[in-house]
Amino acid sequence: MCSRGLHHRHDAPSNEAGALGETQGASKGKGQSVSDNQLKTKLRQLVRLAVIAGVLLVASGSYGMHAASDTAPREPAPSLGAHTLLVQADGNGTNPAVTAPITTHETESSLLVLVGGYASNASLPSDNYGNTWTRQGPIVPYNGYSGRFNNAAYVALSAKGGAGHQVRLAKTGEAAGEITVPFIEIRNAGVLQDASHNYPMPEAMTRLTNKVKRMLSGADAAAGTAALTSGSVTTTGPATLVAVWWGDAYVYRMTAIPDNGFKVIDRFLELPPNSGVQCAVAVRQVDRAGTYRVTWTGSPAQGAILWLFAFQAKP
Structure with missing residues (x-):
């Protein structure tokens, strides 16, 4: 009985260490996944901002052209x-x-x-x-x-x-x-x-x-x-x-x-x-x-x- 108990106690730390290792590995993998997702989210946000900036730039240019056209002098009507x-x-x-x-x-x-x-x-x-x-x-x-x-x-x-x-x-x-x-x-x-x-x-x-x-x-x-x-x-x-x-x-x-x-x-x-x-x-x-x-x-x-x-x- 005693020897079995001792043997059991020697095995337990090994199992705990394995479990701990697995947990740490899982935590490490999960952290890496979160980091990748955050990066992708940031990239998507940057793309959206770039698109919005481009649209605003085009709209601003178009408005400027229209404004210039509207303010061009016109020949008075007879x-x-x-x-x-x-x-x-x-x-x-x-x-x-x-x-x-x-x-x-x-x-x-x-x-x-x-x-x-x-x-x-x-x-x-x-x-x-x-x-x-x-x-x-x-x-x-x-x-x-x-x-x-x-x-x-x-x-x-x-x-x-x-x-x-x-x-x-x-x-x-x-x-x-x-x-x-x-x-x-x-x-x-x-x-x-x-x-x-x-x-x-x-x-x-x-x-x-x-x-x-x-x-x-x-x-x-x-x-x-x-x-x-x-x-x-x-x-x-x-x-x-x-x-x-x-x-x-x-x-x-x-x-x-x-x-x-x-x-x-x-x-x-x-x-x-x-x-x-x-x-x-x-x-x-x-x-x-x-x-x-x-x-x-x-x-x-x-x-x-x-x-x-x-x-x-x-x-």
Whole structure:
């Protein structure tokens, strides 16, 4: 019994040592595993941080590009500037015909002048700032007057201007004759992007009815209306559109009303007893590219020379 007990006591330390060794080995392996896991976790965190930093960097760069683009200077849009309408009744005209003074911008404006009156007085306009004027489109004779009256348009692009700006027209034929001259400034406009002219007439029956009623009444009583549509103009961006109506009937009182967002800025539609050249000018601002036209509704019904211009800023 004793020897067995002694033997047992000798074996026990050996087993305990083995168990201790196994425990230490297990602890060592577990510690190493924890260390590896921590390293992997740290690496994953670093990767995530790098990705986030990259995204933020790209976003910051993109924002900077957009911000730079947003703050880049933009060309001002064209707009209506100063304007006036010269009217001389028949028999009361002068040579030269001179518009009232207006104040235009010193630079970056374009100027538009139209002339309706005696064909014998047709001439290029001039102004007191020495601009060069170019006729736009043809000279258009009025129907029913045997070529005695006509109509024309002139432009001066990127013109010089300032205070007291006036336009002059020599009248070498009928100095005292009737004449009507719209003079219009379009600011921030160096380009006449498009222009159109046409000469629509009301239906024959409407004109005949109009004439008969005037004869019966002994006056220029309103006899129906006529809706006349201009040609079209096409823009590539923001533009100032200028529409001009020139009626051709031998009447003294009339209406001419544009549609499609055009607003009348000048008109001569109530003529004196010694007559004159009827005219109406309307303007519309557009903020995008497109194709535009205008319909004028007037009473009494009459034909009309219609002009439409589209001015834009220089590209």
